[in-house]
Amino acid sequence: MTTATSSAARRFLTSHQREVAQLQRMRGRACLEPAETDTLAALHDSLPESASGADEVTRLLTRPVSRELEIPEYYRYTCMHAYGWFLDLFPDDPVAGALLALHTTLTDLVDVERTAWVAGIQPECGDERIKRLDDAIVAVCGTVIDPVLQVRIGDLVDRAALDPELGRRTALLAECTRFPRSDRHEENVFLRAVQACENLFFLVRRLCVETAAAKEEFPARAGTRLELAGVCAGLLNDVFHVLRTLTPEGFMTFRDFTGAASAVQSLNYHAMEISVYGYDPRKAEVFGSIGHLEVLNSPEVRAHQPLSAALADTSDPRLEAGWHELDRSLSKWRGGHYRFARTYLSSDTPASGGTDGAAYVKRFVKKDACVAGADPFGGLPLLSGFLYR
Structure with missing residues (x-):
């Protein structure tokens, strides 16, 4: 990404959310360690479905690794929930x-x-x-x-x-x-x-x-x-x-x-x-x-x-x-x-x-x-x- 685009996104993320995004992006989601996936899944599944504000963004970032939701692999991959x-x-x-x-x-x-x-x-x-x-x-x-x-x-x-x-x-x-x-x-x-x-x-x-x-x-x-x-x-x-x-x-x-x-x-x-x-x-x-x-x-x-x-x-x-x-x-x-x-x-x-x-x-x-x-x-x-x- 260009610096301008990255800065635009970062303005709307907390420091913890930036860490959550970077963890999933650094090696790719398929290469997360089991403990890392468990932590992210627990984070998502602990938030209310009607989350708003910062919690809403955290849910968007972590939904594909949820353990509670039955999400087909195609949608875990493509992040269509964010487009919705x-x-x-x-x-x-x-x-x-x-x-x-x-x-x-x-x-x-x-x-x-x-x-x-x-x-x-x-x-x-x-x-x-x-x-x-x-x-x-x-x-x-x-x-x-x-x-x-x-x-x-x-x-x-x-x-x-x-x-x-x-x-x-x-x-x-x-x-x-x-x-x-x-x-x-x-x-x-x-x-x-x-x-x-x-x-x-x-x-x-x-x-x-x-x-x-x-x-x-x-x-x-x-x-x-x-x-x-x-x-x-x-x-x-x-x-x-x-x-x-x-x-x-x-x-x-x-x-x-x-x-x-x-x-x-x-x-x-x-x-x-x-x-x-x-x-x-x-x-x-x-x-x-x-x-x-x-x-x-x-x-x-x-x-x-x-x-x-x-x-x-x-x-x-x-x-x-x-x-x-x-x-x-x-x-x-x-x-x-x-x-x-x-x-x-x-x-x-x-x-x-x-x-x-x-x-x-x-x-x-x-x-x-x-x-x-x-x-x-x-x-x-x-x-x-x-x-x-």
Whole structure:
């Protein structure tokens, strides 16, 4: 991190909280001694759930090591609870909040990369990662969230610098989510890419739900939200462009430390696909075998009418064009995900989520097996909220 960013975060941490963060970050969470993990877990589990002030921040820093909470490994790794906490500040406009969280995540990563570069820790990709991150951050800042007033995410970033509470939350979000499992530098880009994608999965899903709800009575708003969904899907590919600066060799330096933290466990991803394309019965067994995903097998979710069905007979050229752009970008992302799995996981390397790795991903690249329900309210509000465990 840059000194400025570190100072911003430190202003909101007590000296004890700085020690707690440093302990988990120094060698990586997977390398904590059992006694250290026990101490951190006891600290978290001794605090009330309704903690506020300093206790609230301590809970954010230590939740992933809790002994009392049943947290899937994916969520212990990705710290989605901190993103959920951040989005609580945006009850009426979670889209703007999630885009600001995305910006925070990417700028924190580029700060880490620049600091490492100055320190002589230079990845094989040279400075290409920093260039790609800069391009992605420019794209996020230029994203329009209010087309009438032409408000962009960059304007919200400027507001965060002047708003004490928004500035505090932004700084703490970066600080409470920067916890790789190892001390390998290359893990930073992987972790931050996963976190960025989680925000984008939510954004696409939320915007698709809003599009379907508005298309009859408010077609102009539906068109605006669908176009923004397409922009967010495009940002998914920008994030993958950054991730591809990671070499297979670099990936394997930390891969074993991530353990069972598989993206197969992602609620936001599966729920996004259901909202866009419908329920895929081929995933029923996977959902049933992973406790927190079982909710996606519910009759309500199966009955949900996805955006693909809601727009199937549209005569609105703006909605039709918006749908094709969204579908094209998501198809490109799925293809990139498959190529990543094929390239970075050799055939003799077991997948962390209990699947067959690249072969599993390949089965779901095409969406022609999805079943569209007929209920536009099926599965709501589950399918419109930010999801984590």
